[in-house]
Each structure stands twice: as C-alpha cells, then as structure tokens.
Amino acid sequence: xxxxxxxxxxxxxxxxxxxxxxxxxxxxxxxxxxxxxxxxxxxxxxxxxxxxxxxxxxxxxxxxxxxxxxxxxxxxxxxxxxxxxxxxxxxxxxxxxxxxxxxxxxxxxxxxxxxxxxxxxxxxxxxxxxxxxxxxxxxxxxxxxxxxxxxxxxx
Amino acid sequence: xxxxxxxxxxxxxxxxxxxxxxxxxxxxxxxxxxxxxxxxxxxxxxxxxxxxxxxxxxxxxxxxxxxxxxxxxxxxxxxxxxxxxxxxxxxxxxxxxxxxxxxxxx
Numbered sequence: 001x002x003x004x005x006x007x008x009x010x011x012x013x014x015x016x017x018x019x020x021x022x023x024x025x026x027x028x029x030x031x032x033x034x035x036x037x038x039x040x041x042x043x044x045x046x047x048x049x050x051x052x053x054x055x056x057x058x059x060x061x062x063x064x065x066x067x068x069x070x071x072x073x074x075x076x077x078x079x080x081x082x083x084x085x086x087x088x089x090x091x092x093x094x095x096x097x098x099x100x101x102x103x104x105x106x107x108x109x110x111x112x113x114x115x116x117x118x119x120x121x122x123x124x125x126x127x128x129x130x131x132x133x134x135x136x137x138x139x140x141x142x143x144x145x146x147x148x149x150x151x152x153x154x155x
Numbered sequence: 156x157x158x159x160x161x162x163x164x165x166x167x168x169x170x171x172x173x174x175x176x177x178x179x180x181x182x183x184x185x186x187x188x189x190x191x192x193x194x195x196x197x198x199x200x201x202x203x204x205x206x207x208x209x210x211x212x213x214x215x216x217x218x219x220x221x222x223x224x225x226x227x228x229x230x231x232x233x234x235x236x237x238x239x240x241x242x243x244x245x246x247x248x249x250x251x252x253x254x255x256x257x258x259x260x261x
Binding site: 016017019070071074077078081082084086087088089090091092107108109111112113114115116117118119120127129131136 | 173174177178180181184185186187189190192193194196197200201204218221222225231232234235236238239242243245246252253254255256257258259260
C-alpha cells in the first residue's frame, strides 16, 4: 500500500519535472519509478518514518500557521538586528510528540522560524537558543509543541 | 494585467533583497556563532521565499512555476537541517553561547 503511494508520488514528480509527454518517455519514467520503489522496498525504507503520510490530512493547516509565524519572526529578527538589542538566551523545552518524525518536525519548525535555533537534542528534551527574550517566550508557551502534536494526531 | 504582475514582482524582490541585506548585516554585527545562525536563517526563509514568490508572478501558470515551487520546498526542508548541524557542531566543540542560560542546559 505504502509502496503504491510512493510510486504515485514519484510518478507525479517525474511528469511535472519532465514536461514531455511522449509514450517512450512516460514508459521510461514508469520503469525508473518502479525501480526506485523496488530499491526502497529492499532497503526497508518505506515505513512511517520514510513516508510520513499520517501528516497529510492536517498538513495544509499547519503549514499556513507556520508560514504566518515565519513571517512574523522574520520581521522581529530584522528589528532586533537593526536595533542591536541582542540578549541571547539558552534554555530547554520538552517535546510531547510520540514518533521520531514528529519530534524532528518540531525541531525543524523551531529552527525554521528565525530567532530560535535548536542546538542539541537528547531523547525528548531540546536545547533552544533564542536571540531575545521575546523569541524565547514564544517557544516556552508551548504553542508550537501543541500544534505539532496535533499535526501528528497520535494522542 | 502584465503591469500589475510586474509591480507585485517588484515589491516581492524589494522585500526579499531588503531581508537579505539585513541578514548580511546581522551576520557581521551579531556577537557569536549561535546568534549569527539566526541572521542566516532569515536569509534562508525570508529572502528566498520572497524571491521565488516574485518569480512565480512572472511565470504565470506553467511547468516552470511548479519547478520554482519545488525549489522553494526543497530549500524549506533542507535549510533548518544545515542550521541545526552548524549549531550542534558548535555545541559539540564546547562553544558556550553568549548570554544568560535559563535552567539546566544539556
């Protein structure tokens, strides 16, 4: 089932990237996608971690929220750089997600919003470096943690 | 109609280049490696996102648009990884961040 989903994703990517729709090229695409899926299957890469399809139903909602956050923190980072009011702080937060993929998503979301970077992680504790107390408070309210847990949908 | 898209492209390019310039200033100005990563992250997200958005306005609906959006998606997924690797390596080399530490850090 998952191999079939991976095959369709790869085939869509092939069709979008090539732009030529002759029978020869499409059949070549089908053959190479099938070969890729075969190799991934033999390497046992197709599981929840390699193909996190349980994200998909809520992904769009989360991405819109994340883009809004990125835009907001981009503005405040620019302000901090121009003002020069830099008071860096380092702290730890606890991630409440179950699966590894969701934890990585949370850590990546923290890093993706400018002003906060995940510097280290050990089990479910992340060490976060923030440019300013405001950025730190944004993470410490655990709003992003709740959103990612909701995105994961396992609780 | 073409004029409106040109204006949108101009606005997007302006915002993108502004955030890249501010990010570059931050790279020079900020105190230590961890703070500089924030400026680099600003270039990665704000700069590239607005430049790609501006280019999407120029191409309209075609396969080129899809390729541009795919470039954006791949940058979106890979840039936090590089930021994290830089920060993590600095921590492993026992570089302690400037500024206050709240609670017990790892």
